[in-house]
Amino acid sequence: MKRIISILIENKPGALARVVGLFHQRGYNIETLNVGPVFDGSFSRMTVTTRGSENDVEQITKQINKIIDVIKVSDLTEGDHHEYEFVLIKFKHSEKIQKILKGLNGKIHEKNKDVMVMSAWGSSSDIEVAIKSIGKVNLLEIARSGSIGLHEGEKVLKI
Amino acid sequence: MKLSGGDLLMRALKDEGVKFVFGYPGGAALHIYDSIFKQKAFEHILVRHEQGATHAADGYSRATGKPGVALVTSGPGATNAITGLATAFMDSIPLVVISGQVQSHLIGTDSFQETDMIGISRPIVKHSFIVQNTQDIPRIVQEAFHIATTGRPGPVVIDIPKDKTDPSQLFEYKRAKEISLRSYQPRVLPHPGQIKKASKKILSAERPVIYAGGGVILGNAHKELISLNKLLKAPVTNTLMGLGAYPAKDKYFMGMLGMHGTYQANMAMHNADVIIGIGARFDDRITNTPSMFAPNAKIVHIDVDPASISKIINADIPIVGQVKESLIALIKEIKRAKIKIDSEALDRWNIQISQWREKHGLDHDLYLSKIKSSMIAPQVVVQELYHATQGNAFVTSDVGQHQMFVAQYYHFNKPRRWINSGGLGTMGFGLPAAMGVKLAFPKQEVVCVTGEGSIQMCIQELSTCLQYNLPIKIININNEALGMVRQWQDMNYGGRHSASTYSDSLPDFVKLAQSYGHVGMKVTKQSQLKKTLEKAFAMKDRLVFVDVYVDPNEHVYPMLVAPNGSTKDMWIKKNTKA
Ligand SMILES: Cc1ncc(C[n+]2csc(CCOP(=O)(O)OP(=O)(O)O)c2C)c(N)n1
Ligand SMILES: [Mg+2]
Numbered sequence: 024m025k026r027i028i029s030i031l032i033e034n035k036p037g038a039l040a041r042v043v044g045l046f047h048q049r050g051y052n053i054e055t056l057n058v059g060p061v062f063d064g065s066f067s068r069m070t071v072t073t074r075g076s077e078n079d080v081e082q083i084t085k086q087i088n089k090i091i092d093v094i095k096v097s098d099l100t101e102g103d104h105h106e107y108e109f110v111l112i113k114f115k116h117s118e119k120i121q122k123i124l125k126g127l128n129g130k131i132h133e134k135n136k137d138v139m140v141m142s143a144w145g146s147s148s149d150i151e152v153a154i155k156s157i158g159k160v161n162l163l164e165i166a167r168s169g170s171i172g173l174h175e176g177e178k179v180l181k182i
Numbered sequence: 183m184k185l186s187g188g189d190l191l192m193r194a195l196k197d198e199g200v201k202f203v204f205g206y207p208g209g210a211a212l213h214i215y216d217s218i219f220k221q222k223a224f225e226h227i228l229v230r231h232e233q234g235a236t237h238a239a240d241g242y243s244r245a246t247g248k249p250g251v252a253l254v255t256s257g258p259g260a261t262n263a264i265t266g267l268a269t270a271f272m273d274s275i276p277l278v279v280i281s282g283q284v285q286s287h288l289i290g291t292d293s294f295q296e297t298d299m300i301g302i303s304r305p306i307v308k309h310s311f312i313v314q315n316t317q318d319i320p321r322i323v324q325e326a327f328h329i330a331t332t333g334r335p336g337p338v339v340i341d342i343p344k345d346k347t348d349p350s351q352l353f354e355y356k357r358a359k360e361i362s363l364r365s366y367q368p369r370v371l372p373h374p375g376q377i378k379k380a381s382k383k384i385l386s387a388e389r390p391v392i393y394a395g396g397g398v399i400l401g402n403a404h405k406e407l408i409s410l411n412k413l414l415k416a417p418v419t420n421t422l423m424g425l426g427a428y429p430a431k432d433k434y435f436m437g438m439l440g441m442h443g444t445y446q447a448n449m450a451m452h453n454a455d456v457i458i459g460i461g462a463r464f465d466d467r468i469t470n471t472p473s474m475f476a477p478n479a480k481i482v483h484i485d486v487d488p489a490s491i492s493k494i495i496n497a498d499i500p501i502v503g504q505v506k507e508s509l510i511a512l513i514k515e516i517k518r519a520k521i522k523i524d525s526e527a528l529d530r531w532n533i534q535i536s537q538w539r540e541k542h543g544l545d546h547d548l549y550l551s552k553i554k555s556s557m558i559a560p561q562v563v564v565q566e567l568y569h570a571t572q573g574n575a576f577v578t579s580d581v582g583q584h585q586m587f588v589a590q591y592y593h594f595n596k597p598r599r600w601i602n603s604g605g606l607g608t609m610g611f612g613l614p615a616a617m618g619v620k621l622a623f624p625k626q627e628v629v630c631v632t633g634e635g636s637i638q639m640c641i642q643e644l645s646t647c648l649q650y651n652l653p654i655k656i657i658n659i660n661n662e663a664l665g666m667v668r669q670w671q672d673m674n675y676g677g678r679h680s681a682s683t684y685s686d687s688l689p690d691f692v693k694l695a696q697s698y699g700h701v702g703m704k705v706t707k708q709s710q711l712k713k714t715l716e717k718a719f720a721m722k723d724r725l726v727f728v729d730v731y732v733d734p735n736e737h738v739y740p741m742l743v744a745p746n747g748s749t750k751d752m753w754i755k756k757n758t759k760a
Contacts, residue, residue, distance in 0.1 A: 033365050036312070037300060048305045078492075085489035091309040091329055094365045182364055 025054070026080050027099040027106055027172050030069040030087060031180050034060050038092040042069060045090065051075060051083055055108070055147075055169030066094070068180070070171045072147070095180050103175035109144040109168040110154075117161040123153050138163060184352035187316040188217030191280070191347065193355050194323035196223035200251050202242060202621055203227070204235035208255025209295060210282030213347035224251075227621065227650060230642035232259050234614035236266020237640065240275050241615025244601045245576055246622045247402060249276040249330050256282045257295030260341075261302065265608060268306040270337040272605025273423060274400055276330040277337035278323075283312070286343040299341045308336030313346045317353040328361040333368025334487040335400055368486065372503030372511050380458075380482045380499045381515040387456035388527035390416040393439065393468075396423030396604070397461015397485060399597040401505035404428070407460065410513050415528060417535050419447040421462050422589055423604040430593035436535060437544065440468040442586040442738050445542035445752060445760060446535050451476055452750040453534075459483040461505045464495040465605075474748035484508045542740070542754050544590055557733040558708050560584060560659050564591040567629065567657060570715040575627040576601060576619045580612040580636030582666040584659040586738040588631050610639030613656065617643060620652045627655070627719070634660045634688055634729075644698035647725050655718055656727045658691060661734040669737045673753070685734075695727035705730045 032038050039058055046053050051073055058069040075083065084096045099106065111132075114120045116139060121129070124143040127150065133140035143153065147170050154165065174180070185193060191214060195203065204227045207215045218226050229235040232254045239250030250270075254263045260281040270277045283289070284296045300310050309329045311322045319342070326338040384390060392414070398407050404427045411418055411434060418428045419439040428435055437444035439451055451457065457479045462468070464483075469475040472494050483490075483497035484505060491500040501508050545551070549565040564587045567575075573593055578601040579585040585602055594600045601619060603611040616630040637658055647654060662685035671679050692702030701724045705714045711730065718726040743751035743759060754760045 036314075037304075037310075040301070041304060044304050082489065082493060089334075089487070089489055091363070091366050 024074065024076070025100070026073050026075060027104065027170055028071045028073065028080070028084060028087070029097050029099055029172060029180050030071065030093060031061075031095040031182070032067050032069060033092040033094065034065050034067040035092055038067065039069070041090045041092060042071070042087060045086055046071070046073070046083070049083065049086055051079065055167070057169035057171050062181070070169065072170050094182055097174070097180050099172045099174060102178070104172050105175065106146055106170050106172035107144055108147045108150045108170050109142065110150055111140065111142050111166045112157070112162070113138055113140045113164040114157075115161040115163065120157050120161060123156055127153050185355050186213070186217065186349045186352055187313075187319055187342070187347035188213045188349065189220075190316065190319040190353060190355055191323065191342070192217045192221045192223065194320045194357070195251065196221070197357055198323065198327045199248070200224045202239075202618075203251045203253050204229055204238040204618070205253030206232050206235055206255065206259060208257075208259045208282065210256035210284055210344045211253065211259070213344060213349055214253065214280075214282065214342070216349065217347070227617070227646065229614065229646050231640065232262035233265050233610060234617075234640050234643045234646065236263050236277065236279060237269065237608075237611050237614035238618040239277050239279075240266060240270045240618065241578060241601050242618030242622050243275050243277060244615070245598050245619040247598065249278055249327055250618065251278050251280070253280045254282070255295070256284055256299070257297050260297055260299040264302060264306070265610075267303055267337050267339070269603050269606045269608040269611060271306045271308070273396060273603065274335050275337065276335035278326050278330055278340065279337060280340045280342065283341045283343040285345045287345075289343065299339060303339050306337075307339050310339040310341065312341045313343065316346045316348075316351055319346070320355055320357055324358060324361055325363065328363075329366065333366075369488075369502050370504045370507055372484070372501045372508040374511070376499060376501045377508070377511045377515050380501060380512060381519050382521070383456055383480055383482055383499055384414065384458060385516065385519055385521045385523050388524055389453060389455040389531045390414065390458065390528075391450050391454040391456070392416050392418040392428075392458045392460065393421070393451065393462055394418060394424045394427050394460045395421040395462025396427075397505050398424055398427035401461060401486065403461070403506040403509050404597045406506055406509035406513065410509055410516075413513065413516055414523065415532070416458075417450050417532060419443070419450065421468060421604070422602070424462060425589060425600045426594035426597040429595040431595055434532070436539070438589050439749070441742050442590065442740065444539070444544055444590070445740050445754065446538040448740065448742070448749040448752060449538045450535055452748055454479045456480050456482065459485075459497075460509070461485060463490045463493070466494070469494060470742045470744060470747050470749050470751070476749070542760055546591065553708065555708055558705070558711055558730060560587050560661065560732040560736050561591055562708070563657065563659055563711065563730050563732060564588050564631070566712055566715055567631070568592045570712075570719055571627050571629065575599070575629045576616075576623065578602065578612045578616040578619060578628070578630045580632045580639075581607045581609045582633045582636060582664065583661070583669065583736070583738050584631055584633045584665070587659070609636040612636060613640050613643045613654075616654045617646060617650075617652050620654050621650070629655045629657060631657045631659065633665060634658055634662065634691070635664045641694070644695065644700060644725070648699040651723075653721070653723050653725050656725070658727065658729045660688075660691070660729055660731050661736070662688060662731075663734055665734070666738070672737065691727055691729040695725075700725040700727055702727045702729065
């Protein structure tokens with residue numbers, strides 16, 4: 024089952040490598056990874072999506088928690104949550120692609136004679152579906168942000 | 183007064199109470215070595231290989247309970263320290279390993295003797311630091327010791343680029359009163375609700391087993407463990423790492439469990455209705471096939487590391503906390519509880535265990551029955567050693583059959599006396615570890631029981647032992663083979679001894695010891711064994727290397743049947759399953 028793990032971590036050199044390294048070391052795969060500074064900039068928030076059973080995820084979160092630089096870890100998939108992903112897509116002029124992306128909050132950022140660059144965002148599964156239906160024809164390049172997410176309601180990840 | 187980075191480091195180590203630093207110099211560490219020359223707070227022990235430095239610091243830590251410190255240069259110095267770091271990491275030993283690094287502006291340029299120490303060591307350290315500002319050195323050292331010694335202990339690396347110890351750059355020394363890290367707050371006290379549940383479960387048991395590991399020793403909780411069992415009177419088993427946590431001579435002690443554990447300990451685990459795991463991690467050498475492990479047992483698991491709980495075997499009652507604090511709380515709760523343990527059931531259980539012991543238990547009197555035999559049995563060497571040292575020695579060991587024989591036959595009654603690499607199984611650990619122990623306890627007997635394979639992995643430290651006058655006793659159980667490898671080949675590979683023998687190319691260990699300035703003795707006959715050991719131990723101020731030729735065909739038994747075996751499935755002797 025797909026899991027979204029949110030991690031609040033010290034924004035220090037090497038901290039990200041410790042988390043990423045741990046996934047590999049313990050035999051788990053990273054599907055998507057997003058990271059950026061938050062609050063006063065001394066923290067980073069990472070979002071990692073992976074696949075695993077309940078037990079796997081319990082082990083992963085416990086092991087991540089042991090990393091000295093990690094402040095908090097939470098499996099968003101355990102409860103109700105918001106989850107989105109952002110994509111940038113470059114393609115040769117195509118009505119079809121434009122139409123698909125429009126349906127996903129699509130926005131045009133560049134349009135010239137040969138290529139177009141558009142952004143779109145939505146739930147990862149919607150993004151997944153969109154990318155599949157775009158197919159290969161006319162597509163030049165895709166960049167994905169990876170999932171980011173928050174718990175629903177009062178629950179937050181902070182110190 | 184303002185200090186250079188090197189001097190800041192000295193001051194910080196002094197303020198941590200460091201007495202010994204085990205190290206080896208090189209270019210990137212030269213400023214630091216100059217600072218060492220000028221200080222008096224600790225003694226620097228010059229080893230002969232950086233692996234030796236890390237193992238010696240590790241042995242010092244295991245014997246004293248204090249953190250061990252090693253210092254190495256960049257590049258090859260750092261990589262040579264890796265095995266020692268991994269060894270300490272697997273057994274949760276608090277070490278602080280300081281590595282020199284190339285100058286900051288050269289990092290990333292493939293400069294001379296540059297390796298990414300932080301990157302290489304990442305998966306085998308509890309934490310690591312690279313010094314970016316000289317003035318941070320005192321804080322980093324303080325944090326490193328704090329992290330290494332608290333929670334689940336472990337090794338910490340501090341990588342120091344050479345320019346950060348430049349003697350011409352001076353800074354103020356500042357030491358914080360207290361360390362508080364927002365991202366690191368290990369749990370100390372157990373959850374009271376869990377303690378209540380555990381007490382209830384334990385007191386309703388009819389066939390309880392206490393399964394205690396190295397965490398009891400690391401957490402200095404052996405007294406509490408003994409107190410707990412004064413109340414419970416349950417059978418106790420220790421892991422390889424836990425030997426000494428519970429007195430071996432106590433009547434409730436069943437010996438070690440697991441791969442080469444005693445018959446009664448492994449049978450008790452399989453048949454228990456409640457297993458109280460304390461500072462132990464249910465690893466694969468203990469559980470055999472996890473799905474077949476202790477089919478009828480409820481598991482109470484106390485550990486300071488939440489990630490150790492329910493990792494392999496699901497815990498019914500997990501308790502996260504320091505072992506000592508958790509046991510104190512548990513003892514209190516058990517004393518207060520209204521229900522009492524069913525003493526009749528418990529008596530029946532203890533009798534059952536005695537019967538198992540009688541049926542297939544270890545023979546601790548082999549040294550009597552084998553007195554006339556021509557070849558020396560390795561088990562007898564350990565038994566004679568036990569008697570020669572009255573069971574009071576610090577015993578380090580290497581890895582292989584000899585290690586298991588010590589674990590089985592040397593009765594450890596006190597914690598921190600049995601010093602071995604359990605988790606990583608590092609050949610070469612024994613001799614340098616013994617140096618660390620001997621430095622900490624110069625008046626006590628320190629013995630390294632090794633094999634002719636293992637001892638050759640760090641043999642160069644014999645030279646260090648001469649320089650610092652460390653009269654360790656080395657008992658080389660010489661079976662002229664990588665005995666444990668050969669045992670597996672005998673049992674699983676039709677006796678094809680692929681790359682496990684070298685009898686025609688072994689060194690003359692007596693001459694070898696002598697050329698390093700020590701005493702060498704050789705024993706080939708049972709009749710010489712006792713006398714030679716006595717002679718060796720009588721030489722109080724000399725390192726004596728006793729090379730004992732033993733029966734090369736001995737195997738270690740019991741041995742769990744794998745794969746697809748539970749802990750009741752054991753080889754009890756050659757070709758015989760229990
Ligand atoms: C550094 C290292 N390399 C390889 C091994 C695998 N290994 C485990 S026991 C053993 C044989 C050890 O031989 P020896 O020291 O003579 O002990 P014996 O088993 O003969 O008592 C080997 C090679 C190991 N544990 N450590
Ligand atoms: Mg051998």
